[in-house]
Amino acid sequence: MTAAQQVTTPLIDARNIHTYYGESHVLHGVDLVLMPGETLSLLGRNGMGKTTTLKSILGFVPPREGQVAIKGIPVAKRRPWQLIRQGIGYVPEGRGIFPGISVREHLTMAARSNDRGETLWTLERVLDTFPRLGQRINHDGSFLSGGEQQMLSIGRALTTNPDLIILDEATEGLAPLIRDEIWKIIRNIQASGIASIIVDKNIDNLLDVADRHLLLVKGRVVYSGDSHGLKADPSILDTHLGVA
Template sequence: MLSVADLQAAYGQTQVLFDVSLQIGEGEVATLLGRNGMGKTTTVRAVMGACRVLGGTLRFAGTDIKGAAPEMVARLGVGLVPEGRQVFPTLTVRENLVATAANRLKRADPWTLERVFALFPRLQERAGQAAGTLSGGEQQMLVIGRALMTNPKLLILDEATEGLAPVIRTEIWRCVARLKREGQSILLIDKNIGVLKRLADRHHILEKGRTVWAGTSAELSRDGAVVDRYVGL
């Protein structure tokens, strides 16, 4: 599904990624882990075509996407839930959901308003409300629903539950678990290692713009020193 090898990327003249590699198979849930500032969001931005790629390989669903424009990456089937949510604040919940809706890949059972409302009933209750007036948790549900409405092959959630109340975090993880059961490929960035080990199939740890460890949840559970060294506070 997504194959990244020896990725190098920069903002302007400042190189941020030096050697990032990761793999996500069809139907898998994978993570990017690491402390703040280690290159996780930059890796996502490189995949999405939103920063300058200096080297390495980026392939999605068999297509070379290194240097591709963000709109091309989206059309190929990558749906992004960005850090900081970034709703369209003056549009209603319903308008946010339909603004980028598409079924370019001709899925037999596409995501629709009805399916998103069934996943997040709170959004249906607030369908006519301006998105900018929602709580942070409701906005996170909205941007997940908005990404699903593009019917992506791969869903990327950058800081999936950061800053959310515990009850909302539980709701988001319930959603991710359901999507996994339905075969959705997902790349997760989050700090809740315990939940991620239960949900994800494989993990990738970044340190200063490099992949320093990769393995399964079972391997991560056995290697507590890795988490303490590269992820723990």
Template sequence: MSGDTILEVRDIDVFYGSSQIIFGASFTIEKGQCMALLGRNGAGKSTTFKAIAGLAPPRSGEVILGNRPVQNLKPHNIARMGIGYVPEDRQVFPEHSVVDNLIVGAKSGVNGDTYWTLERIFEVFPLLADLRDRAAGKLSGGEQQLLSIARTLMGNPEVLLLDEPSEGLAPIIVAQIGDLIRQLQSMGATILLAEQNLYFCLSVATHATVIDNGHVVYCDSIDALRDNEDIKKRYLAV
């Protein structure tokens, strides 16, 4: 790993039972990057995220966070080492308030960092400040997505995994999520973003990895992908 590389996925194979889903996938993310993991529905994006987070451990290959392999660790230990995972189905605690959901996610970072506090969350997410006492189950889909991201940030992660953050949301909310991702980048966050929405990724990501049928088929800057009509047509066209 280079000095700036914070997450490296090396030749991972991932199975669900006897069915192989990911085939020798490899890519690296450097500190401060926003890497878009792009692919059609069913390409293997969410499974790759689960492999990194320890929810679907690779059968072979390595996941290296910082300089330490983590592929054999339990999910809670991987989280403590700095992986913050926002699943596509959000998984808020519906009966608990926004504040309670945020407190549940609170922990210091791997180096004892406490950059993300309730006060900072409410500065960056003013909508959640206004909804702090509302039950999470009574929030809109977009508000729940914001809460899920904010709750994960409360764990002060080294790398933030966002799984399909724009899925099923109204365009105005998608635009707000895009603004948030750009703001987090400006604050130094490192983000891995799984998406089908190419146009959304072109507006927020710095780099792109394309996955197709469980195989990584392309890795480059987002500007290079923008100009690569062949890759976009072959793997990303709906």
């Protein structure tokens, strides 16, 4: 096989996924493919299925129909620690910070090298990236401010040295200055070669950062393409997000 013929395996390859909560049919044939190093945004109004798409591809809410492969391996129902082993850092809606556990413990409990044995994100590098966490290192994680908890959640994901980081509403409810800090960090993560899937309400930042976008309406993908395509036809965002 020549170099030109070599095919890179997608980090995530989800085809025609249908997901239900009980009898409620929420995703109707979603396709999502993510290549190594790529940044994908998942857009859509409240309740359109963004979080469910993430939980479906991660195996927390397994689809009833369709296939999901992570790094070429088909996915069944999964527990969070299995994700970490596959090189996926998940920053869930609501942050997932545990009461009674210190900042240091949050940043060391899941720490690991990547599959290639590299530790690009050490505790020291995470603390350099988030100096506020260093100042609170012995505090109970649940006593931090919302912005600090978000940083802790992202920092914890980085200590697992992931190939992919998934951020579900990482800037939700934060003060503007803290939001700007988080976006700066998202750009740093992207520059370091880690792929990401980002759900966020700030469209301008997403248009700026993401290589591609998927726009969901009632569990169906109505747009898949790059920022150029979205900017070229403002009616897409206007119709489906209420922003132009």
